[in-house]
Amino acid sequence: MDIFSNISLILDAKTLALILGSTITGVLIGALPGLSSGMAIALLLPFTIYLEPSQAIAAMAALYCGGTFGGSITAILINAPGAPPAAATAFDGFPMAQKGQAGKALGMAAVSSVVGGVISLMVLITFAPTLARIAYKFGPPEYFALAIFGLSMLASISSKSPVKNLIGGLIGLFVATIGVHLTTGISRFTFGVDELFEGISFVPVLIGLFAMSEILVQASKSELLLERIKFSAIKLPSISEFKSCGKSILRSSGIGTFIGILPAEGGTVSAMIGYNEARRWSKNKENFGKGEIEGVAAPESANNAATGGAMIPTLALGIPGSATTAVILGGFQIHGLRAGPYLFEQQPDLLYTIFYGMLLANFIFLIFGLMGAKIFSRISLIPRGYLWPSVFVFCLVGSYGLSQSMVDVYIMLISGVMGFFLRRYGFSPAPIIMGIVLGELVENSLAQSIIIFDQNIFMFFTRPICLLFFGLTFLSLFYRPIKNLIMKGMKDE
Helix, strand or coil, X not given: CCCCCCHHHHCCHHHHHHHHHHHHHHHHHHCCCCCCHHHHHHHHHHHHHXXXXXXXXXXXXXXXXXHHHHHHHHHHHHCCCCCHHHHHHHHHHXXXXXXXXXXXXXXXXHHHHHHHHHHHHHHHHHHHHHHHHHHHCCCXXXXXXXXXXXXXXXXXXXXXXXXXXXXXXXXXXXXXXXXXXXXXXXXECCCCCXXXXXXXXXXXXHXXXXXXXXXXXXXXXXXXXXXXXXXXXXXCCCHHHHHHCXXXXXXXXXXXXXXXXXXXXXXXXXXXXXXXXXXXXXXXXXXXXXXXXXXXXXXXXXXXXXXXXXXXHHHHCCCCCCXXXXXXXXXXXXXXXCCCCHHHHHCHHHHHHHHHHHHHHHHHHXXXXXXXXXXXXXXXXXXXXXXXXXXXXXXXXXXXHCCCCHHHHHHHHHHHHHHHHHHHCCCCHHHHHHHHHHHHHHHHHXXXXXXXXXXXXXXXXXXXXXXXXXXHHHHHHHHHXXXXXXXXXXXXX
């Protein structure tokens, strides 16, 4: 397909207005802790009935892009990720804001988000049919191998102690086991609470570990006088800083696109892996977790690249690539459309509209993010007596709004208290989040794989994709020791 043809499809005034409005709405909703783009799209669905199918899908796709970027705003400014994919952005974004570099962090987040989004969209429109076939080959064994590769990064996912990182990961894995087991139907650690049968939702834990724990940390400190900085002092990143992050942005964009293609993976896992790989290959790895600008660029490019990647199995196979694309798939059904291979042959105009809508959305939030960076940055200057009670309200609303359950609110509060004490004793929330994200995938895919292999676990080594990820896991765990041994041997010679 020629990506430069049929651009007139989105030049209609109504379509442009819908894309503009959806993008800005997505950014604003994404910035609110606990309120995801998926939730926003779900609320938008009834109103799309009165739109043309192409306009409706384009509006939902634009909201998806805007919401993914929006989560970075509060992640950077107040350590409260607006959406799960922005959790990794908070690791270095918030320390930058504490050092008076909120403008730089927000500017880098906006630019790297656009680069990641545009690269993934180019892949979407160019290689969607081929990549969809690759994703289709992923079964439970391949997902297990991928999850193991992700878990191999626990020790280095933050700048804290590797031992404490592993303990945090184990805590996350334990949380992921709560609920009814997929294959046996046995209830575990539910204590008779019906709401826990389906497991603990990721979002309340995320809000608690990051936002609620930060409220408690701030409350434990004496009131500090905040110096009002000059408006001109809030600077955007320089050209040299953008260049220094170029390799990390491109690497993370590739990671995000690939992981986004895998059904049900999405931006959270890609952001975590993108962040870890940036730290692994960076010359300034000791600065990660302390306000390193690469630590903002990498996860933001990865999670936004995952948006385009997630659309590939959604459009080509009718298999949602993330929770949000599952809602978009519902939009297809409402308008009498069926996602699948035939779309590329029979309805190319619809694909072009989606592509151009998402592309335009990326440039809209780039302008919105860069122009608003200085204004957003001043949120950090709001007196704590006003700021943190407001954040607390958003935490309550975001936790309750997920499934209208008070149990989620209690989980958020408990997670916040736990996060407060864990942070006090040197534990990072990042490995816990990683353990929760990958724990369910590891357990379920392993159980399904054992059934498929008829209890013969050695069958894992007969599948090429599994061998690839096992090899990457080995390198992830033993790359540095092997490198040190080689360097020592060369010095001895």
